[in-house]
Amino acid sequence: MQSRRNIDRVVDQLETLGKRKDIAGVSQTINDYVRAIGFERYTYHVVRPPAGKRVPFYLSSYPDAWVEHYVGNNYVNSDAVIDRAACGLLPFDWQSVATPGGGKNSVQKRIFNEAGEFGIHGGASVPIHGPGGSLAILNVASDSNAEDFRKNWSRHRHDLQVFAMYAHEVVLRELYPQDGANLPHLSPRERECLLWTSKGKTAAEIAAILNISQETVVTYLKQSCAKLDVFSKTHAVVKAVCFGLIVP
Structure with missing residues (x-):
């Protein structure tokens, strides 16, 4: 711990x-x-x-x-x-x-x-x-x-x-600075799922909070990883914070 x-x-x-x-x-x-x-x-x-x-x-x-x-x-x-x-x-x-x-x-x-x-x-x-x-x-x-x-x-x-x-x-x-036009676009749900992930919530817990299925949460997280060009949800959270796409 x-x-x-x-x-x-x-x-x-x-x-x-x-x-x-x-x-x-x-x-x-x-x-x-x-x-x-x-x-x-x-x-x-x-x-x-x-x-x-x-x-x-x-x-x-x-x-x-x-x-x-x-x-x-x-x-x-x-x-x-x-x-x-x-x-x-x-x-x-x-x-x-x-x-x-x-x-x-x-x-x-x-x-x-x-x-x-x-x-x-x-x-x-x-x-x-x-x-x-x-x-x-x-x-x-x-x-x-x-x-x-x-x-x-x-x-x-x-x-x-x-x-x-x-x-x-x-x-x-x-x-390699990026202008705003080149930043990845995350949907509101993708941002929500990443935000709750940043707070240590599991896919099952996020599903309960957002009243959606666990499979849907996993899909949103996978889509976020693809848009952010990363291989893990932890890295996706880090990159989203760095780009100002979420604020933990």
Whole structure:
């Protein structure tokens, strides 16, 4: 069960993110949040930009020397973390790809070993998938021992998933501004279903509130996901809030 303090903290940071008007401000908010919940470093990486957009994008509080080493060795094409994120939707601890049986090749093993030499000993990732095969990842890393890291990751992973989606949408908003004419159009019922979803209601509960069938609620949520170019109702809520289509 999430503590009230955890929920309040992520809500505060989402509100701060929504007010940011530049990439530097977004980077600072991400850094402030991940440090507040016990992770020393982060990277946000648009690995595959949305179709028709410019080259990959990167924000980081990792040591500059490690970033230069990683980029200079073209590790982005061999990183086991990116491989795992590309084929899954759920947040994951790097231990799941860094242990025997994780399917690493020699270059991937070297990446993990060398990261440790630069002070990056453990981490976890939140994949963010979009239309047309686009992919972004929020990574968090820590100097804590493995057991402390696992406990902290378990405590905050779900909040981080929502935060990562929101940060991603804010970055896209700043990199690729849309005018009002290009915003998705949601019907009143679609907005209502997303609004109640944002308040933690299930499809069955929303159906009872709106006096419609559960199947109809599911249909509205699926239509909203399609219009917003996302794969989950959580991401649909985040994007709708970011666009100002709903106000939780």
